[in-house]
Amino acid sequence: MNELVERVTEISGQNVYSCYQCGNCSAGCMFTDEMDILPHQAIALVQNEDESILEINTPWICASCFVCSVRCPRGLDVAAIMEALREIKIRERGFIKVDLRKVDIEKLPQIAITAAAQKFTW
Amino acid sequence: MIIMEVLYYPGCSLRNTYPEFEKSTYEACEKLGIELVEIPEWSCCGVVPSLATDNVMRHLGAVRSFINAQKKGREIGTNVIVVLCSMCYNVLKRVNLILKEEPDTLENVNSFIDDQPDYVPDLRVTHFLTFLKETGFENLEEKVNKPLKGLKVAPYYGCALLRPDRPEGVPIDNPDNPVILESFVRSIGAEPVHFPFRAECCGNYHIVLEPGIVEMRTRKIIGSAKSVKADLILSPCPLCTYNLGRGNESLDKSEQVPVVFFTQLLALALGGKSYLPTEIEDQILKKIGGEKSD
Numbered sequence: 001m002n003e004l005v006e007r008v009t010e011i012s013g014q015n016v017y018s019c020y021q022c023g024n025c026s027a028g029c030m031f032t033d034e035m036d037i038l039p040h041q042a043i044a045l046v047q048n049e050d051e052s053i054l055e056i057n058t059p060w061i062c063a064s065c066f067v068c069s070v071r072c073p074r075g076l077d078v079a080a081i082m083e084a085l086r087e088i089k090i091r092e093r094g095f096i097k098v099d100l101r102k103v104d105i106e107k108l109p110q111i112a113i114t115a116a117a118q119k120f121t122w
Numbered sequence: 123m124i125i126m127e128v129l130y131y132p133g134c135s136l137r138n139t140y141p142e143f144e145k146s147t148y149e150a151c152e153k154l155g156i157e158l159v160e161i162p163e164w165s166c167c168g169v170v171p172s173l174a175t176d177n178v179m180r181h182l183g184a185v186r187s188f189i190n191a192q193k194k195g196r197e198i199g200t201n202v203i204v205v206l207c208s209m210c211y212n213v214l215k216r217v218n219l220i221l222k223e224e225p226d227t228l229e230n231v232n233s234f235i236d237d238q239p240d241y242v243p244d245l246r247v248t249h250f251l252t253f254l255k256e257t258g259f260e261n262l263e264e265k266v267n268k269p270l271k272g273l274k275v276a277p278y279y280g281c282a283l284l285r286p287d288r289p290e291g292v293p294i295d296n297p298d299n300p301v302i303l304e305s306f307v308r309s310i311g312a313e314p315v316h317f318p319f320r321a322e323c324c325g326n327y328h329i330v331l332e333p334g335i336v337e338m339r340t341r342k343i344i345g346s347a348k349s350v351k352a353d354l355i356l357s358p359c360p361l362c363t364y365n366l367g368r369g370n371e372s373l374d375k376s377e378q379v380p381v382v383f384f385t386q387l388l389a390l391a392l393g394g395k396s397y398l399p400t401e402i403e404d405q406i407l408k409k410i411g412g413e414k415s416d
Contacts (some may be wrong), residue, residue, distance in 0.1 A: 013175035030323055034335055061335070064170060065323035066285035070297050077288065083173035098331055108330060109139040111209060111361045115169040115327035118180060 002049040004088075011084035018074045019043045025068035025078045034061045039068055039078055046081070059085035060097070064119065083119075090122050097121065128253070129191050129203040129245075130158035133210035134166055135360035140383070142397035143360065147206055147250065147385040149394035154257075154265060159198055161191040167213040169361075170327065178230055184217040185231045188245055189238045195245065203247050206385070208282035208359035212292065215247045219289040249283065251302055251358065251384070252294050259309040267393045269311025273409050275387070276352035276379070277303030277314050278343065279321045280362040297321070303356060306384060310391035311410075319346035324365040333368065340369025347379045353409060354402075355381045380405075 001009070008016055019040065026038035036056040037045075045053040053059075059082040068078035089095050097120040103113060136144035151158055164187040172180035195201050205211040221228045221243040232240040254262060284297040295302040300321065304314040322343060325336030344366060347355050357363045363381050370378040380402050387406075390396035396403055 011174045011176055030339065031335065033338075034332075061332075063323050063326040063328055063335075064173070065281040065326065066287075067281075067323070069286045069288070070284075077173070077286065079286065080173040080175075087174050087177075103330055109135060109360065109364050111135045111139065111169055111207075112327055112329045112364065114134075114166065115209070115361065116330035118168055118170045118172070119327055120331070 004049055004051055004053070005046060007088055008046055008081060008084045011087050012077065012080040014076050014081050014084075016043055016046045016076075016081060018076050019047065020074065022073060024071050024073060028067040028071050029062075030065065030067070031061050031063060039082070042085070043076075043078070043081060046085075053085060054089060058082070060120075062086075086119065090120070125155040126257075127157045127159055127198050128200055129195050129198075130160050131164055131167075131187060131191070131203050131205045131210060131214060132160060133164075133205070133207040133360075135207055135209075140360050140363065143206060143383045143385060146383065146389040146395070146397045149389040149397075150385055150392055153389075153392040153394055154262070158204065159194065159200075161187055161203070162194055163190050167210045169209050169213065171213045171216045178227055178234075181217045181220070181227075181231060182235065184214050185221070185235060185241055186238070187214070188218065188221075188241050188243075189235065191245055192241060193239070201245050202253075203245055204250050204253050205247060206250050206358075208249075208280060209361055211247065211249045211294075212282035215249075215292050216286075216289065218243060218245060218247050219291055223289060249294050249358075251283070251306060254306065255302060259305050262306075262388075263309045263311075266310055266391045268391050269410070270387060270391050270406065271311050271410050273312040273406060274315045274351055274353045275307045275312045276317050276347035276350065276355045277307055277320060277384075278347070278355050278357050278362065278366075278381075279303060280357070280359045281321075281323050281326070283358060284321055303358070303384070307356065307387075310387055312387065312391075315347075315350045315352050317346045317350045317352065319343040324362045324369075326361065326365075329361075329365055329368065336365045337369055337372050340366050341373060344369050344373065344379050345377070348377060352379055353405070354387075355379050356384050356387065357381050358384055
């Protein structure tokens with residue numbers, strides 16, 4: 001198995017080859033306006049062992065709302081695949097998505113900062 | 123009159139950002155004969171569930187709270203934990219179900235937390251709305267002495283109460299067609315209004331890095347509630363409440379819809395202190411026709 005596919009599978013526990021590209025995840029996603037490519041296209045890149053997926057913004061725009069996961073006719077947890085793609089980057093030495101020291105902790109509620117820290121930092 | 127004791131997990135937001143959520147709940151519970159027994163030395167739940175199957179570290183906050191809850195639960199004779207915050211509910215429910223289903227994960231976390239007794243996953247995590255439903259919305263209706271008649275309420279579910287649907291048992295209602303909040307609103311005498319954005323995402327943690335996304339999302343949600351002439355948006359979630367507040371700030375006064383916690387309306391309907399801002403409480407009382415308690 002290709003390394004990208006292997007890592008996504010290991011982290012997410014999902015079999016990306018289950019996806020048959022129906023696009024239901026992308027149809028339900030509320031954040032596609034901000035995404036470089038649609039969620040089902042992101043999965044296609046993983047299936048095609050295309051590492052450029054790690055440089056596009058789609059997994060980072062995902063807000064983990066789980067609409068895609070609830071609606072996938074193949075039972076794939078699409079949000080978990082997006083998380084795996086984020087995790088692969090987050091686990092790289094030296095990769096920084098957010099510097100929490102620069103976040104305005106006076107203004108934002110604790111719940112938002114903790115959530116962002118969980119999703120965007122190691 | 124205390125008729126029922128349950129374990130209670132407050133969570134950080136109720137202690138720091140939105141004390142009115144917790145205070146109104148205590149007020150309502152006193153009227154309903156429910157005693158919330160706070161879990162001693164509870165930890166932060168982590169807010170969002172980790173979806174990585176190869177890393178259980180992010181479950182540890184929840185497990186530490188379960189260990190303390192387990193001890194307290196045995197003392198008072200209950201295994202039910204009531205949670206108010208949607209995000210805390212989602213994490214605690216999910217982690218507890220995973221530990222019930224995956225013995226290896228359970229053994230892993232138990233051996234990591236080696237300064238505490240093992241967690242035996244026999245607790246049941248319940249959202250306060252489910253708890254109210256199970257004790258009967260009709261019983262609630264009987265105890266309401268100030269029905270919020272004529273008040274149009276837009277019940278906003280957000281994500282964490284409805285999704286994901288795995289492990290089985292996380293959603294408190296049908297993820298595609300939930301009715302629990304509507305039933306709750308009726309039981310306190312108000313009128314639930316249906317709006318298409320009721321189960322859409324507010325933008326979640328993007329408020330930290332991409333606040334524009336949250337404004338885009340919440341303006342749509344608020345606009346949708348406004349279009350069905352809602353007086354209020356009812357929220358069960360501190361993060362949704364904050365994000366919707368940011369959405370309201372970005373709108374003209376005439377476009378805004380106030381956001382309140384469901385327990386604030388519950389406390390008010392039960393004749394207790396709602397901890398609502400005076401301006402909003404006055405608007406509600408005006409709408410329902412004064413302070414008559416019949």
